[in-house]
Amino acid sequence: xxxxxxxxxxxxxxxxxxxxxxxxxxxxxxxxxxxxxxxxxxxxxxxxxxxxxxxxxxxxxxxxxxxxxxxxxxxxxxxxxxxxxxxxxxxxxxxxxxxxxxxxxxxxxxxxxxxxxxxxxxxxxxxxxxxxxxxxxxxxxxxxxxxxxxxxxxxxxxxxxxxxxxxxxxxxxxxxxxxxxxxxx
Numbered sequence: 001x002x003x004x005x006x007x008x009x010x011x012x013x014x015x016x017x018x019x020x021x022x023x024x025x026x027x028x029x030x031x032x033x034x035x036x037x038x039x040x041x042x043x044x045x046x047x048x049x050x051x052x053x054x055x056x057x058x059x060x061x062x063x064x065x066x067x068x069x070x071x072x073x074x075x076x077x078x079x080x081x082x083x084x085x086x087x088x089x090x091x092x093x094x095x096x097x098x099x100x101x102x103x104x105x106x107x108x109x110x111x112x113x114x115x116x117x118x119x120x121x122x123x124x125x126x127x128x129x130x131x132x133x134x135x136x137x138x139x140x141x142x143x144x145x146x147x148x149x150x151x152x153x154x155x156x157x158x159x160x161x162x163x164x165x166x167x168x169x170x171x172x173x174x175x176x177x178x179x180x181x182x183x184x185x
Contacts (some may be wrong), residue, residue, distance in 0.1 A: 074176030075185045080109045083170050087160050088112075102126065102156070116143060117182045125156030135182035138175040147174060 084092075084106050092098030092106035099105050103122035106112035116133045121142050130142050138144040145154045149165040152158075158165065166174075177183075 074173040074180065076113060076177055076183060077109070077185050079173050079177045080112060082173060083166065084112055085109075087163065087166075090163075091161060097161075104132070113184045117184070121155070123156070126154075129155040133178055133182050136179060138178040141178055144171075144174055144178055147171060 088098070088106050090096065092102070092104050092112075094105060094107060101124050104115050106115065117135060119132050121127060121129050121132050126142060130140070132141065132143050134140045142154055145151055146156070146159045147166050148171050149158075150171075160166070
């Protein structure tokens with residue numbers, strides 16, 4: 001029952017932060033989606049902040065609940081703004097090694113989406129090894145396998161190349177976006 005209460009507390013906070021309507025007698029939630037990318041990013045930030053506050057207060061005692069809450073609200077805009085743009089674009093731009101060796105240009109959000117979702121991996125090390133992002137299936141997506149610190153890269157090097165691994169929250173954002181259908185929001 002303790003796990004159920006933690007899940008319910010995280011669910012209630014997620015609903016409140018996203019301006020959702022939740023029923024106190026049910027664990028089901030109705031999410032009212034924000035109307036623009038900035039509102040989505042703000043809502044996700046509020047959820048993560050609320051979960052962190054609950055965690056700091058001692059209500060949530062494990063990182064899995066925080067990770068789950070962050071993953072639940074992930075969007076491509078959020079993934080691009082929080083992870084791809086500041087970290088991946090350093091190499092995955094027209095002048096970078098990520099384009100010359102991996103044939104993956106992420107210099108703009110539109111190019112990143114076009115080169116990731118449903119696209120077979122290309123390049124020297126990963127060409128022919130599978131699909132970069134398989135919508136609704138992070139476990140079969142080369143991108144996720146390459147950035148998830150918990151598993152080895154299926155081809156080439158772990159990403160981000162030459163930088164510290166992504167945090168659990170960053171990995172959860174990517175996983176959540178992919179598992180939610182890898183939509184271009």
